[in-house]
Amino acid sequence: MTASTTMRPADADVQVRQPRARFTDLLAAEWIKLWSLRSTPWAFAATLVVILGISISTAYGDYQSYPGLDADRQEYFRAFGALGDCFPTGSATFLVFGAGAIGAISVLSEFTTGMIRTTFAAVPARRSVMAAKVGVVTAATTAFGLVAVLASYGGVQWILSGHGAAAGLGHPGVPRLLAASVVLAPVSALVGMGMGVVIRHSVPTIVATITLLFVVPSLLDPKDYLSATFLHTMVLQAWQRLTYESATAELWPWSHTGAWTVLAVWALVATVLTVFSSDRRDH
Amino acid sequence: MTCGDGRVSPLVACAEHRLVGIVSRMIEVHELTKRYGKKLAVNNLSFTVQPGRVTGFLGPNGAGKSTTLRMILGLHRPTSGSVTVDGRAYRDLPRGLRHVGALLDAGDVHGGRTAQAHLHALARSNAIPRGRVDEVLDEVGLTDAANRRIGGFSLGMRQRLGIATALLGNPPVLLFDEPLNGLDPEGVYWVRGLFRRLAAEGRTVFVSSHLMTEMQHTAEHLIVVGRGELIAAESVTEFSARGAGRSVSVRTAAPETLAPLLTAEGASVVREPDGLLTVVGLDSDRIAELAFQHRVLVHELTARTGSLEEAFMELTADSVEYSGGENR
Numbered sequence: 001m002t003a004s005t006t007m008r009p010a011d012a013d014v015q016v017r018q019p020r021a022r023f024t025d026l027l028a029a030e031w032i033k034l035w036s037l038r039s040t041p042w043a044f045a046a047t048l049v050v051i052l053g054i055s056i057s058t059a060y061g062d063y064q065s066y067p068g069l070d071a072d073r074q075e076y077f078r079a080f081g082a083l084g085d086c087f088p089t090g091s092a093t094f095l096v097f098g099a100g101a102i103g104a105i106s107v108l109s110e111f112t113t114g115m116i117r118t119t120f121a122a123v124p125a126r127r128s129v130m131a132a133k134v135g136v137v138t139a140a141t142t143a144f145g146l147v148a149v150l151a152s153y154g155g156v157q158w159i160l161s162g163h164g165a166a167a168g169l170g171h172p173g174v175p176r177l178l179a180a181s182v183v184l185a186p187v188s189a190l191v192g193m194g195m196g197v198v199i200r201h202s203v204p205t206i207v208a209t210i211t212l213l214f215v216v217p218s219l220l221d222p223k224d225y226l227s228a229t230f231l232h233t234m235v236l237q238a239w240q241r242l243t244y245e246s247a248t249a250e251l252w253p254w255s256h257t258g259a260w261t262v263l264a265v266w267a268l269v270a271t272v273l274t275v276f277s278s279d280r281r282d283h
Numbered sequence: 284m285t286c287g288d289g290r291v292s293p294l295v296a297c298a299e300h301r302l303v304g305i306v307s308r309m310i311e312v313h314e315l316t317k318r319y320g321k322k323l324a325v326n327n328l329s330f331t332v333q334p335g336r337v338t339g340f341l342g343p344n345g346a347g348k349s350t351t352l353r354m355i356l357g358l359h360r361p362t363s364g365s366v367t368v369d370g371r372a373y374r375d376l377p378r379g380l381r382h383v384g385a386l387l388d389a390g391d392v393h394g395g396r397t398a399q400a401h402l403h404a405l406a407r408s409n410a411i412p413r414g415r416v417d418e419v420l421d422e423v424g425l426t427d428a429a430n431r432r433i434g435g436f437s438l439g440m441r442q443r444l445g446i447a448t449a450l451l452g453n454p455p456v457l458l459f460d461e462p463l464n465g466l467d468p469e470g471v472y473w474v475r476g477l478f479r480r481l482a483a484e485g486r487t488v489f490v491s492s493h494l495m496t497e498m499q500h501t502a503e504h505l506i507v508v509g510r511g512e513l514i515a516a517e518s519v520t521e522f523s524a525r526g527a528g529r530s531v532s533v534r535t536a537a538p539e540t541l542a543p544l545l546t547a548e549g550a551s552v553v554r555e556p557d558g559l560l561t562v563v564g565l566d567s568d569r570i571a572e573l574a575f576q577h578r579v580l581v582h583e584l585t586a587r588t589g590s591l592e593e594a595f596m597e598l599t600a601d602s603v604e605y606s607g608g609e610n611r
Binding site for chain 1: 353356357358359360373374375376377378379380381382383385387388390391392393394395396397400401403404405407408409410448
């Protein structure tokens with residue numbers, strides 16, 4: 001009828017109505033991004049299957065050999081061996097692989113496709129975007145760690161309890177073992193993210209991460225002081241320090257607090273790299 | 284930040300939901316320079332892009348168009364100079380989609396996601412209601428493909444998805460880098476209509492292309508660049524006037540007589556292989572006069588109103604980064 005109703009009034013229509021920028025919006029967006037990739041549920045599921053497979057088969061092997069042990073050895077197994085079965089090193093290794101891969105995918109899926117440009121064009125506050133990624137990946141992998149560790153522990157206990165050899169929650173070291181194993185998941189995921197953000201290419205990221213976390217430690221001699229010092233700064237070695245009570249005195253002893261600190265420092269450094277390294281680059 | 288900085292009109296309400304009212308939605312590029320190592324991609328470039336019309340950003344490949352667009356969006360950091368949208372550096376905005384919508388490269392997506400999930404995540408990051416995703420998918424004609432993975436999309440479909448992304452925040456400023464690539468004729472027609480409509484709504488629409496013919500039917504105003512430098516900033520009409528009447532084709536029985544006469548009058552004359560003379564610098568009336576005075580028989584006299592394409596080629600001839608070799 002009138003000009004103002006028949007025409008689209010430019011200024012009124014195009015006005016920028018800007019709601020407050022909330023960090024929770026970015027968390028929600030990153031959550032959608034993580035789960036809309038087909039590889040994410042598959043990576044979680046495959047990691048879980050492998051971890052349970054290793055834990056259960058290790059426990060079942062011990063369950064079968066237990067009756068054949070003499071009384072001393074049976075007592076030794078109840079004191080130390082059962083604890084080791086709760087979440088074996090093989091399971092922990094695959095937890096590091098799986099969670100690390102998921103962390104790396106979360107950033108490489110952006111950097112290797114050019115999606116990062118679309119993301120940063122939509123949200124110029126780059127540090128906030130990367131912090132939201134850290135938050136979402138940490139939450140998802142912590143939840144995953146909890147599920148994987150508790151499922152593994154529950155299954156193992158159920159098997160070993162057949163001979164009364166289970167290590168219950170009251171067993172010394174069990175709560176710490178479970179906590180350290182759960183924490184291993186987000187720490188590994190953050191390391192994967194940090195490596196991905198710095199390297200920004202898929203294959204080199206995988207090679208560098210595996211070399212750093214697995215290959216280099218395996219080449220070092222734990223009896224040598226310098227090598228031992230280096231080993232004590234590694235993720236899987238810190239996890240081992242927290243989960244296994246050595247029956248014999250360690251050559252180069254270190255404290256539980258030291259091991260927790262190592263895990264915290266890895267997570268912190270990786271987070272700082274992830275949040276800040278994209279800030280000044282051209283994309 | 285918006286409130287009380289003295290730049291915004293009194294219509295602006297400083298409330299929880301700030302209403303940024305009548306502000307200039309101009310893109311202002313000021314002495315912009317970008318250097319990658321030794322290579323100078325953009326050199327001291329200054330121009331403004333006004334709202335309410337489609338502005339073409341024209342230049343040969345490698346002229347620095349994409350680099351400039353990336354600097355407008357804060358993706359690349361200028362070596363020197365500045366660029367602002369609406370008076371502010373884009374990098375300083377916490378969220379961008381409601382300010383500037385952009386299609387830079389249709390390939391800047393993750394092929395593993397569905398179109399729906401891709402847009403949903405972007406919308407969520409900017410607090411844009413989910414319903415807007417379906418609206419823009421419908422707008423670009425991708426409703427039926429919404430739940431298909433982007434990896435299976437054709438280039439044309441990806442361009443449409445990129446346009447949908449740009450429209451998501453209903454922004455007052457829109458940037459498109461080579462948006463017509465890969466679109467079928469129907470798509471090209473649709474995109475032109477869309478750009479004109481967006482401009483008619485008062486938005487600032489800035490569209491890059493390396494093909495003049497594309498811009499001829501799309502833009503009203505042109506920013507022409509070559510080798511990172513500004514060549515022209517004027518309306519399409521003015522720009523095409525540069526090409527109008529620039530040369531006259533003359534078919535004559537005695538080219539060897541006529542050519543020196545024309546040259547003596549200040550024209551430059553090129554003798555084409557088929558005997559035709561191409562004359563630049565004299566109009567057809569003057570050529571006819573000279574021929575008549577000197578009793579030279581002329582069979583044909585054609586004033587060539589040069590196309591926009593020719594004007595463009597001529598202007599950018601010295602600034603073509605990757606020349607075909609034979610043409611020069």
